Amino acid sequence: MWWEGWLGAQRQLIQSHLFPGPAERDEGFRREIERIGVMSLRVIGGVQIGVSLFMLLTRFLVAPESATLPLRFQQGALIIGLGILDLAAARIKGIGRWARPLAAVSAFLCAGILIWASLVISSRSTNPNDFIPGQITLVMLLAVTTTPLRPMHTLALGLAIGTDYIVAATIAERQLMEGLGPDDNYVLFIVMLTLLCTGITAVVYAQRRSNYQILQQTVEAGDALRQAQTRILMTESAASLSRLAAAVSHEMNNPLGALLSGIDTVLLLTAKQANSQPHEQPRLVRLQVEVRKSIHESAQRLKELVARMQRFTYLDQAEIQPSDLNNLIKDVVALVKPELKESTRLELRLEPLAPVVCHPQQISIVFSSLINNALNALNGNGRIMVCSRQNSNEVEVDIEDNGRGISPEERENIFDPGFRVSEGRVATGNWSMFNSRQIVREHGGDIRLASTEGHGTRVTVTLPAEPPQAAQG
Numbered sequence: 130m131w132w133e134g135w136l137g138a139q140r141q142l143i144q145s146h147l148f149p150g151p152a153e154r155d156e157g158f159r160r161e162i163e164r165i166g167v168m169s170l171r172v173i174g175g176v177q178i179g180v181s182l183f184m185l186l187t188r189f190l191v192a193p194e195s196a197t198l199p200l201r202f203q204q205g206a207l208i209i210g211l212g213i214l215d216l217a218a219a220r221i222k223g224i225g226r227w228a229r230p231l232a233a234v235s236a237f238l239c240a241g242i243l244i245w246a247s248l249v250i251s252s253r254s255t256n257p258n259d260f261i262p263g264q265i266t267l268v269m270l271l272a273v274t275t276t277p278l279r280p281m282h283t284l285a286l287g288l289a290i291g292t293d294y295i296v297a298a299t300i301a302e303r304q305l306m307e308g309l310g311p312d313d314n315y316v317l318f319i320v321m322l323t324l325l326c327t328g329i330t331a332v333v334y335a336q337r338r339s340n341y342q343i344l345q346q347t348v349e350a351g352d353a354l355r356q357a358q359t360r361i362l363m364t365e366s367a368a369s370l371s372r373l374a375a376a377v378s379h380e381m382n383n384p385l386g387a388l389l390s391g392i393d394t395v396l397l398l399t400a401k402q403a404n405s406q407p408h409e410q411p412r413l414v415r416l417q418v419e420v421r422k423s424i425h426e427s428a429q430r431l432k433e434l435v436a437r438m439q440r441f442t443y444l445d446q447a448e449i450q451p452s453d454l455n456n457l458i459k460d461v462v463a464l465v466k467p468e469l470k471e472s473t474r475l476e477l478r479l480e481p482l483a484p485v486v487c488h489p490q491q492i493s494i495v496f497s498s499l500i501n502n503a504l505n506a507l508n509g510n511g512r513i514m515v516c517s518r519q520n521s522n523e524v525e526v527d528i529e530d531n532g533r534g535i536s537p538e539e540r541e542n543i544f545d546p547g548f549r550v551s552e553g554r555v556a557t558g559n560w561s562m563f564n565s566r567q568i569v570r571e572h573g574g575d576i577r578l579a580s581t582e583g584h585g586t587r588v589t590v591t592l593p594a595e596p597p598q599a600a601q602g
Contacts, residue, residue, distance in 0.1 A: 166228025174215030204246035287323025384427035391424035451484035483594035506532030535580040
């Protein structure tokens with residue numbers, strides 16, 4: 130029957146709430162429970178000391194000549210001493226494993242002190258200020274709201290306090306005064322309070338476990354997002370490296386050819402100079418000087434190409450260093466030039482900048498991504514303007530195009546990563562912008578975007594500049 134399955138599910142739910150011990154097999158959750166337990170010792174100790182001092186001061190000011198004042202001082206001193214022990218225990222290294230039982234024992238002893246003191250005071254005064262159920266309620270609620278007790282722990286604590294009340298009241302009736310014996314209404318109240326606190330404990334414990342699971346899921350989602358970001362970063366790096374390879378192969382042909390030709394020419398001139406007439410020597414020397422100059426220029430161009438390749442490799446290296454953003458921008462522009470159409474203009478207006486402490490490879494990826502986005506946004510004839518400027522202690526780089534622009538709806542979510550279906554395939558959306566903003570923010574900067582649909586887009590990257598003193602040092 131359907132109701133049998135429903136009852137079975139409810140029974141399992143109740144059992145999991147009343148006996149949640151298996152949850153602490155998770156090492157992380159167990160450590161969290163121990164941390165909360167240590168914190169609860171501090172809270173209980175602080176409350177015991179604070180409330181006792183407040184009550185003693187209040188009673189002393191209100192009734193300084195009360196006959197029960199010495200007893201109240203003794204009661205307060207015992208509870209304050211108990212609170213001091215709780216605070217001291219919380220400072221012991223590795224106490225987390227025993228924090229919960231210590232907190233429960235502290236609550237039991239506190240309730241016992243309050244019960245016995247109330248019974249003694251009741252035998253000497255007719256003032257009904259010492260209401261035992263109220264005191265027990267405060268102790269129980271403090272215990273279950275601060276200490277990560279399991280439901281059965283709370284049930285055992287409540288029954289122990291109830292038993293303590295019955296025993297203490299029985300002894301008080303025999304030794305102090307008739308009529309101080311266990312009150313049936315008090316006993317019933319303690320039983321009801323125990324059951325209520327047991328239910329509260331089950332709910333609070335389940336909430337703690339749920340919060341921990343949500344935290345774990347959030348951490349796992351963050352790890353997955355960082356992994357996805359890293360994969361996309363590496364993908365963009367690979368794309369940049371492929372463009373770099375095309376640009377380098379294109380740019381390397383001329384200096385490499387000039388270098389080889391120059392070497393051959395120098396060898397020929399040297400051989401010819403060895404057998405030439407004296408009047409031909411000056412001309413051959415001048416030719417050698419010009420050829421050596423050409424060789425030096427070709428080698429310098431090859432050196433710059435190698436340096437550019439080094440700045441775009443080892444994307445995941447941990448080292449950071451002061452970098453000139455203008456040089457990084459020039460490198461990126463050199464990469465995209467082979468892909469430019471004849472009708473596309475890419476202009477640079479770069480002002481002198483202070484160095485920026487950064488991961489050069491990652492910042493290069495940002496500029497490469499933003500410039501390629503601008504190229505993709507152009508319609509036919511287009512222009513891209515890259516400007517850099519120093520603004521106080523910040524460096525700003527504008528990448529502006531006169532392309533199709535971005536609609537207001539797209540601008541709202543331009544930095545939000547997502548997925549879209551394109552031609553039956555699942556493709557990523559906005560990940561390059563999200564990734565760029567993450568990199569810039571990790572460097573202490575930010576990205577701003579302004580766009581008008583049909584008139585183009587301007588993206589501004591802001592990064593903190595290295596202080597002048599540090600740059601000079």
